[in-house]
Amino acid sequence: MDIEKINRLNNEYRALVREARAIREEKGDPSREEGLCYQNASERAGQLASMTVGAEMQHWISEQDMCSGKMREIWYYLNPEEAKKKAQRTAPAAKPAQAKTPAGAASSAKGTQASESESGAGTENEGEKKPNKNTYGIPDSVVAHWFQEDPGYGFDKVAGMEELKELLNDCVQDIASEELNEYLDISTVQSFFFYGPPGCGKTFIIKAFAHELMQKGYRYMKLESSDVHSKFSGEADKIVKRAFAEALEEPTILFMDEIDGICQSRSMPNLSDFNMSLTTTFLNAYNDLIDGGKDRRRVIFIGATNYPANVDIGMLDRVELVPVPLPDEEARAASFHAKFMKRVKAENGEEEQVIEKVQCADDFSWEEMAEATEGYNQRDIDRVISHLRVLLRKSVLSGEAVNAADAVNALKTGEARITREMFEAALAKYHPAPKDDIEKSLNEFTNKMRNL
Known part of the structure; x- marks a missing residue:
């Protein structure tokens, strides 16, 4: 729990x-x-x-x-x-009076259903002017916020996760070899479902994946559960329809984060009518995407959640399930190291080089930090680093440095470094939240899906 x-x-x-x-x-x-x-x-x-x-x-x-x-x-x-x-x-037994039917509304149940199918609008918008079927009544200004800038880094900046990087890189290569794949009738993975504990790096590697695909001409769309639920009843369905319709316009990465809030399992006994309707709308739009022939290859769909068991099975059986564990030792070591490095322009003003802002003492290393933090997620590591920075500042100012400039110079030259004692003191100041329950539930989900 x-x-x-x-x-x-x-x-x-x-x-x-x-x-x-x-x-x-x-x-x-x-x-x-x-x-x-x-x-x-x-x-x-x-x-x-x-x-x-x-x-x-x-x-x-x-x-x-x-x-x-x-x-x-x-x-x-x-x-x-x-x-x-x-x-x-x-x-x-009741028959609606024709005189009370608003102008433009359907005069029969059949007409009403057709109107809803064409416009994407529910009962809330009957009687109003139909929106353009390509917009579903969602303003372009809202859609504009879904499109993301290039994250600016690729797989080379992701430490660890070797199997996952290989899987995603295969997808990138499939995009580049589309004509050959069609000729050889090789099916390609177009939908991914990332799941894992909070802070395990799902969003980080998804952004790296998006960067690699954007180099191939793809756009990057991202919606969170709050983006879908931010409107009044009836508009959430339209947002989902517009998102999928927009993604099909051009080659697009469509990333839906916290998807357990958008496509909740219909087998949940306490599921509200609103969420039942939203799940059905999502599955219909998603199935249209998957079954859309060549057009579907223009869209790479990505869903992510910390709670995969809450997602409807109708989606789970049509995606590549991608479990993302907590950061491994290599990833943790890289995280600690990266927090004390910075990128600077080389003398030619074009290429970048990475320099260490702070070094470890000769008898201590970033790898030893990683060994001491098994089971930590990225948020835990960041909290430890925050304590470590404060202790490092206190240490350098209490040394021979007489002012801030001297302290910075001592760090640059390596006269002042991170020691084992300093790291252990930082570690003692932070106690990560237990993760046994969520890891257990995630493992149970993985085993369940493997046995289906």
Whole structure:
């Protein structure tokens, strides 16, 4: 059980509910802003229910139901005509009066379904002017934020992870050999699902992968769960549709982080109607991508999560599963070393060279730091380094250096270095959070998928 994440989600949930109540008190009537708070709170309650057991799980299921009820209440208030039509559709004997059908809306259930299929809009937008089917009502200004700059580094900057780098590099080479692959009927991997504990380097190596593909002419799109859930009920589905449609326009890397919040397992007993609908929308869009013939080769899809068991099996059986463990010894040593190095321009002003800002003492090494930090993730390593920097500053200023300039010079020349005692003191100041529970659950997931 990830106590740290449970506490964070608990605090976020309570803050969102308080904010929703404050908005209602201020405005007096239900509002879009209040509904958004309850939608986000419902998402967190669902996550908490999936991470807990017994009475606590039942509590969060009840909280999620409460939020869903509030969302329905607000939607009915903000969309009275649509609420009336929805009630008419669910009543078998009731027939909607033609005079009350808004202009442009479908006059039959069949027409309504066709309208939704073409425009990507749900019941919230019936009666309104249809958006362009290529935009699904999502502004271009929103889409622009999904596109990322080149990360600026490739596989050569990733320490360790040799098997993973080989797998991803094969994909890059497949892109360059597309014509040959087609001639030989060689299938290529187009979808990857990265999973592993927090801080294991998933995002870091995905960015390196994106850089390598961008050198082949690909664009880089990234969406997080919060990007999809940042809109009011009904718009999350449209965001997913627009993202996949946009990716098909040109060769694109489509990276969806925290995908457990976008494609939640439909077998979860406490899954809300909203999240059920979102999962279905995602799977339909994803399946269209995978089954899209030659066009699908224009898109490399990447999903990532710390909680793979919460993702729907409908997606998992169509991707390359990529477990990413905690940093190995080589990666940890490289991380410690890299934090005390910097890149500078060479004299010709074009090439870069890497120099050490700080060195280790002769009887100590970066590799020994790595040996002492087995089981640490990148965040743990960064915290240790922060303590180490402070101790290093204190040490150099308490030595022969009389001012900051002398201290910097002592570090540059190697007169002042990182010692074993200094590192051990930094290590003693930080205690990493236990990771046994999440590693156990990830191993169980890996074994389960291998046995399917």
